Amino acid sequence: MNSGHILSAFDTDLERIQSHMLRMGGLVETALHDAMTALEKGDLELAAKVRSEDQAIDDLEEEIRQEVERVIALRSPTAGDLRTVLSVLTMASTLERCGDYARNMAKRTFVLEEFRYSSTLNGTLRRMSRVVETMLTDALDAYVDRDMAKAEDVIERDFEADQIYNSLFRELLTHMMEDPRTIAPAMHLHFIAKNIERVGDHATNLAEQAIYLVTGSFPSDDRPKQDVTTVNLTELRDG
């Protein structure tokens, strides 16, 4: 049912929480993109901006939490309305985490600059970041358009992000074994890669919320776990 509520203030409330959540989504997209650009170009000014602007994302999450609390208390939402409210709450908290990952990337960019560690891995990181940024954007679009096919597609694409991460992990490990002086910067780069990979997982969660919003249930979790680095580590040590 797309028609409005008899009580139009209820519609206004639901629209407001959704638009705030989507605004958060926009800020997170920018933060992730800027964090990656700052890393790639060694642009500390941009990195500083990412760090300071995370506060706005956190504030929006708190605002959404308060509004959701109010909607539940005053409107007693049911069925599709309840799912809207619950999905907004979950997605806001997911986006807040993604913002933290971007901020953490920016923070590590400062440290990496001190090491003057020129890495050949920035291209791979950029590629992974691009995959994840698109996943994030598509997950939010799937939510807005109630587009199930797009949401399913986002979930599928997490595989790609995981694969890039796995190969980065292996490469970083090799660097560290070859030259122990690279251990500190390589560890930081690894955390950055892991952050981006985590944003991909969260984009998958956002897509699942879009599916839940429309269908009332979550897609079955039959995807195999793609982070195989725990296995790789054993292989490398034994091999």
Added chain:
Amino acid sequence: METAAETAAPKITAKNVDVFYADTQALHNVSVDIPDRQVTAFIGPSGCGKSTFLRCINRMNDTIPICRVSGDITLDGQDIYDPNVDPVQLRAQVGMVFQKPNPFPKSIFDNVAYGPRIHGLSKDRAELEGIVEKALRRAALWDEVKDRLDTPGTGLSGGQQQRLCIARAIATRPEVLLMDEPCSALDPIATAQIEELIQDLSSRFSVVIVTHSMQQAARVSQRTAFFHLGNLVEFGNTDDIFTRPSDSRTEAYITGRIG
């Protein structure tokens, strides 16, 4: 709880029930199985037919000359519209509580004793007193009225009067209790007391409640039926009706989009 309802035989079964008031059709082909020892809620906008259907279950519509009921309604497999069925006897089996508390202008004791007396359920005064006390206890009213059983029932508060009417309805040991918006004239505290009582009573009887408060249906019932324009649109587990209704009209109604 739901699985028990699905496996156990239904207490009341309605098949293809149509109801007309003169030439106006109020109910269209309603078929439903109402489980025993559970609360079933009927919801829907005014004029949707939910009260009309409730009143079919104890033949209250017989009292309306222009009303005509067709189809089958059975109680434990017995056709309640069979010519051999005495409607007065049926109403002792299928008790009813109305929107507005309607105690008789008699003492509290006589209100509750009325049904057992006319149905000859007690052989002496002592037994009758026992029946009255038990009914008042089950209606969660005994402690409030035990010292003034000879005072008029109309002197009680609204919530107490409604519990008195429930005590009166259950004194004849019915198998089914029909409630037509039993809380609409009550304040929130009295409403909560009646709702608590409904939960309690459903361990003994099949309870069917018509309510305009969707939150009340959600709070007290295990099964919910949604009526709209004389049709039974959806009947299912209350949990599902309020989270994932399968019909878009049900969703529109419970989320406040149609009235």
